[in-house]
Amino acid sequence: xxxxxxxxxxxxxxxxxxxxxxxxxxxxxxxxxxxxxxxxxxxxxxxxxxxxxxxxxxxxxxxxxxxxxxxxxxxxxxxxxxxxxxxxxxxxxxxxxxxxxxxxxxxxxxxxxxxxxxxxxxxxxxxxxxxxxxxxxxxxxxxxxxxxxxxxxxxxxxxxxxxxxxxxxxxxxxxxxxxxxxxxxxxxxxx
Amino acid sequence: xxxxxxxxxxxxxxxxxxxxxxxxxxxxxxxxxxxxxxxxxxxxxxxxxxxxxxxxxxxxxxxxxxxxxxxxxxxxxxxxxxxxxxxxxxxxxxxxxxxxxxxxxxxxxxxxxxxxxxxxxxxxxxxxxxxxxxxxxxxxxxxxxxxxxxxxxxxxxxxxxxxxxxxxxxxxxxxxxxxxxxxxxxxxxxx
DNA sequence: TCGCACATGTAACGTGTTACATGATTCA
DNA sequence: TGAATCATGTAACACGTTACATGTGCGA
Numbered sequence: 001x002x003x004x005x006x007x008x009x010x011x012x013x014x015x016x017x018x019x020x021x022x023x024x025x026x027x028x029x030x031x032x033x034x035x036x037x038x039x040x041x042x043x044x045x046x047x048x049x050x051x052x053x054x055x056x057x058x059x060x061x062x063x064x065x066x067x068x069x070x071x072x073x074x075x076x077x078x079x080x081x082x083x084x085x086x087x088x089x090x091x092x093x094x095x096x097x098x099x100x101x102x103x104x105x106x107x108x109x110x111x112x113x114x115x116x117x118x119x120x121x122x123x124x125x126x127x128x129x130x131x132x133x134x135x136x137x138x139x140x141x142x143x144x145x146x147x148x149x150x151x152x153x154x155x156x157x158x159x160x161x162x163x164x165x166x167x168x169x170x171x172x173x174x175x176x177x178x179x180x181x182x183x184x185x186x187x188x189x190x191x
Numbered sequence: 192x193x194x195x196x197x198x199x200x201x202x203x204x205x206x207x208x209x210x211x212x213x214x215x216x217x218x219x220x221x222x223x224x225x226x227x228x229x230x231x232x233x234x235x236x237x238x239x240x241x242x243x244x245x246x247x248x249x250x251x252x253x254x255x256x257x258x259x260x261x262x263x264x265x266x267x268x269x270x271x272x273x274x275x276x277x278x279x280x281x282x283x284x285x286x287x288x289x290x291x292x293x294x295x296x297x298x299x300x301x302x303x304x305x306x307x308x309x310x311x312x313x314x315x316x317x318x319x320x321x322x323x324x325x326x327x328x329x330x331x332x333x334x335x336x337x338x339x340x341x342x343x344x345x346x347x348x349x350x351x352x353x354x355x356x357x358x359x360x361x362x363x364x365x366x367x368x369x370x371x372x373x374x375x376x377x378x379x380x381x382x
Numbered sequence: 383t384c385g386c387a388c389a390t391g392t393a394a395c396g397t398g399t400t401a402c403a404t405g406a407t408t409c410a
Numbered sequence: 411t412g413a414a415t416c417a418t419g420t421a422a423c424a425c426g427t428t429a430c431a432t433g434t435g436c437g438a
Contacts, residue, residue, distance in 0.1 A: 168298075
């Protein structure tokens with residue numbers, strides 16, 4: 001039950017996956033290795049310590065499974081406190097830095113929103129995300145204007161920097177469009 | 192001159208920035224803090240050790256600057272071996288895992304391609320990138336088909352997973368389109 | 383019997399984060 | 411004088427990577 005240290009994105013990825021059915025470390029590793037999930041690493045040196053950490057912090061509980069006479073499997077399931085931590089993480093405010101540097105984590109949060117079974121909450125998540133993406137796009141737009149001014153003064157500047165910025169912009173535009181489009185799948189909360 | 196350990200993306204980001212003019216750790220930190228460059232951290236605990244590492248490995252050289260009677264600044268510039276390492280990194284083959292998990296590093300490489308001053312090389316870089324992105328998109332497409340089949344059998348599956356995958360797909364499509372569009376800025380190499 | 387998939391783990395290592403420490407210079 | 415900015419650094423800590431270790435059960 002005691003909490004210590006921070007819970008990382010990998011921890012939440014594992015915790016989230018355990019909300020469906022109890023699974024072993026090996027099961028979870030396979031999911032990471034075979035699907036595009038978040039692009040977290042499936043290395044045993046990451047997964048097994050993470051599960052131990054989660055257990056130590058009381059977020060999951062592991063039980064040996066001897067039903068098959070294999071070397072015993074350790075099956076994990078989330079505890080009550082683990083489910084609460086997950087809920088808290090899913091519903092946490094998006095802060096501007098999340099959009100700048102942790103979009104992968106935001107996507108993970110979205111994917112696990114199904115756990116909440118609350119379309120209104122997911123709708124709000126997407127609409128806040130849209131807002132933050134829009135703000136950041138304006139900032140990038142400003143940086144582009146500055147580059148364009150510099151380019152106008154000195155036409156010999158190579159195009160790489162400008163194109164790299166363009167890359168960022170189209171990336172964020174794609175995300176914003178996705179966020180808007182996805183909102184349609186979730187009811188508007190009644191005000 | 193001796194090499195040891197691996198050179199990280201942050202190392203190359205610093206090394207690349209020093210190709211323009213000699214700069215201090217503080218100067219470099221400001222760039223990270225103020226621009227969207229790669230979203231690397233500007234924390235002193237990352238930058239200063241990285242510069243020392245680069246110097247130890249002979250990739251950069253630092254010189255105290257007392258021209259202003261300030262507390263001395265340490266100005267770094269790339270060595271011959273540092274420039275060679277940069278070149279090698281910029282021209283390295285893209286491997287499929289780069290596209291899956293290290294797009295940020297690929298973008299950084301592209302941004303610093305201006306150092307090469309070789310439009311043909313940049314064109315090739317972009318065309319290989321395009322190819323890898325296309326391949327990965329097909330893989331994601333396959334995963335989507337699988338999800339759709341599952342959905343057809345059981346219509347009660349929540350849409351989150353499918354939408355998260357859709358997010359990945361539109362992200363990679365945006366990158367592919369960007370790569371194609373950007374190729375136009377660099378000459379085709381004569382075969 | 384050989385090798386592969388299953389299944390869990392540990393140890394060494396390097397790197398980034400956070401927080402703290404230090405000191406010079408400029409400006410209100 | 412005090413605050414803000416310039417400028418560099420260190421120490422503790424946690425995490426992921428890589429590589430290794432160990433052992434079971436199954437199919438060719």
